Amino acid sequence: MATRNMQFKIYRYDPDKDNAPYMQDISVEVDDATDRKLLDVLTKLKAKDDTLSYRRSCREGICGSDAMNINGKNGLACLTEIKDLKEPVVLRPLPGLPVIRDLIVDMTQFFKQYHSIKPYLINDTPPPERERLQSPEDREELNGLYECILCACCSTSCPSFWWNPDKFVGPAGLLNAYRFIADTRDQATNERLDNLEDPYRLFRCHTIMNCVDVCPKGLNPTRAIGKIKEMMVRRAV
Amino acid sequence: MVNRIVVGAHYGLKDWIIQRATAIIMALYTVLFLAVVGAVGPDTFEAWRGIFAGGFMKFMTFLFFISLFYHAWIGVRDIWMDYAKPDGLRLILMIATAAVLVGYAGWAVQILWRM
Numbered sequence: 001m002a003t004r005n006m007q008f009k010i011y012r013y014d015p016d017k018d019n020a021p022y023m024q025d026i027s028v029e030v031d032d033a034t035d036r037k038l039l040d041v042l043t044k045l046k047a048k049d050d051t052l053s054y055r056r057s058c059r060e061g062i063c064g065s066d067a068m069n070i071n072g073k074n075g076l077a078c079l080t081e082i083k084d085l086k087e088p089v090v091l092r093p094l095p096g097l098p099v100i101r102d103l104i105v106d107m108t109q110f111f112k113q114y115h116s117i118k119p120y121l122i123n124d125t126p127p128p129e130r131e132r133l134q135s136p137e138d139r140e141e142l143n144g145l146y147e148c149i150l151c152a153c154c155s156t157s158c159p160s161f162w163w164n165p166d167k168f169v170g171p172a173g174l175l176n177a178y179r180f181i182a183d184t185r186d187q188a189t190n191e192r193l194d195n196l197e198d199p200y201r202l203f204r205c206h207t208i209m210n211c212v213d214v215c216p217k218g219l220n221p222t223r224a225i226g227k228i229k230e231m232m233v234r235r236a237v
Numbered sequence: 238m239v240n241r242i243v244v245g246a247h248y249g250l251k252d253w254i255i256q257r258a259t260a261i262i263m264a265l266y267t268v269l270f271l272a273v274v275g276a277v278g279p280d281t282f283e284a285w286r287g288i289f290a291g292g293f294m295k296f297m298t299f300l301f302f303i304s305l306f307y308h309a310w311i312g313v314r315d316i317w318m319d320y321a322k323p324d325g326l327r328l329i330l331m332i333a334t335a336a337v338l339v340g341y342a343g344w345a346v347q348i349l350w351r352m
Contacts, residue, residue, distance in 0.1 A: 163319045167244045194247065199318065203249035206315070232250045 006030045007088035008045065010052065014101055021099070023090075030082060038085065039066055039078040054103040061216060064151030067094055068103050074153035074214040094156040096165060109165045110152045110172070117169060117177035117195065122188035138184040145179035145224060147217050148172060154211035154221055160204040167200035171211035171221035174202065178224035181231065193232055202228065256311045259304035266301040289352045302345040306338040 005027050013021035028044050035041050039059055046052050055065040059078045066077040069092040071085060097105035123132065155161045155170035169177065177196060180186050196202040202225070211221040273294065279285045288294055313334045321327040 160319065166242045195245075197247050197250055198245055199249040199252075200244045200246075203253055204319070229250070229253060233254060236250055 002033070003029050003031045006041065006082075008041075009088045009090045010045075010102070011092040011099075012052070012102055013099055014051070014053075025088070032083070035082055037078050038070065038080040038082060038089075041082055042066075042077055052103075053101045062149060064149035067151040067153045067156075067216075069093065069095060074157045076151060076153070076216040079216050094152055096156045096162040097152070105152075105156075107152060110155055110170070111150075113155070113165070113169045113173040114150065114176060116201075117173050117180070118188070118192070119176050119180065121180065121183060121186050122191075123185055124187060132185045134184055141182045141184070142179060144219055145175060145182060148175055148179070148219060149217060150176075151216065153214045153216055154219075157210040157214045159208060159210070160206060164200060164204055168204035169196070169201050171205075171225070174205070174228065175219060175221040175224040178228050181228065189231075190235075193228070193235060196228060197232060252311045256308055259308040262304040263301060263308065266297055266304075269297060270301075286352050289349065295349055295352075299346065299349055302349075303342060306342050306345075310335065310338050 006029075008026050008028065010024045010026060011021055012018070012024045026045060026049065028041060028048060030041055030044075035044070037059075039056060042052075042054060042056070046054075054068065054077070056078070057063040057065045059066075061076055061079045064076070067074060068077060069090075070077070070080055071090050074094060091103060093099050093103045093105045097107060097109065100106050150172060152172060154175075155172045158168075158171055160168050161170040174196070177192060181189055181192050186192075205222075205225050207222060207225075209222050212219075212223075215221070273288055277284060277288055279288060289298060314331055317327050317330045317334070321330055
């Protein structure tokens with residue numbers, strides 16, 4: 001089998017030991033037949049240097065744990081093809097969030113924003129005996145929204161989120177906000193729009209579209225944000 | 238006073254619409270302006286002055302400047318909101334911006350109706 005040596009430059013920071021973060025040069029033997037994704041190689045790197053820390057879980061782009069900045073662009077290690085990566089592969093933690101250690105960031109701010117949009121169905125009518133049904137057309141509205149895995153690739157690539165992470169909901173939160181606004185079973189549309197109509201919470205989005213560029217699930221937060229604005233306009237005029 | 242993060246001012250939609258509307262007005266005026274200047278081909282001060290002497294062109298130019306200043310107000314305010322972190326500093330910068338733009342608007346009126 002063809003093996004080759006692959007060069008990596010990895011952001012390292014252990015607050016217990018290091019005064020400041022540094023970039024570690026490290027190389028690893030990669031087998032093109034078996035090491036398909038970046039996560040496969042990270043596993044090898046971890047075997048070589050077990051102080052390297054990163055989050056991972058499902059290894060198939062569902063859990064959203066292994067989001068990181070790969071050669072300058074946010075993405076999931078488990079979905080990133082090794083053969084597409086330019087060497088040396090530069091790995092950094094997601095930008096804009098506090099680093100806990102190495103490639104692990106503190107996502108508290110991100111989830112705070114997510115929770116602020118009430119990411120659950122609000123419907124005060126008595127629930128039917130079985131589930132609340134939707135027509136196929138109404139269900140279609142949720143496609144491109146419900147797939148979000150909250151990996152934070154989009155929000156941490158958004159300059160507006162970098163500048164105001166405490167006030168701007170961010171692309172992930174807004175995409176999920178629209179997921180519930182678009183849900184015909186949800187009755188809190190007005191409250192949801194009221195909650196977002198704010199110069200910081202929604203209107204910090206300047207349509208930069210980094211979110212669309214990086215989303216590993218191919219979703220389009222900018223379009224969802226546009227739809228929220230469109231509903232606000234329809235409500236106001 | 239507790240230093241708590243406060244959001245929820247419940248405005249922004251109107252400014253967002255106005256920013257888009259003023260952009261369209263400025264784009265249309267640019268086309269009109271180029272067409273008029275192309276047609277007249279002014280080469281003297283009097284010819285330039287003649288372009289803005291008519292009521293229609295005065296109205297359109299005034300509309301353009303008002304659109305420009307409102308558009309600039311929203312855009313510059315957004316920059317302060319993005320980058321100026323201390324609330325007091327942001328307020329001062331916003332007031333200064335508004336003052337300058339209102340002054341410019343008055344100045345634009347004075348120049349237009351002097352012609």
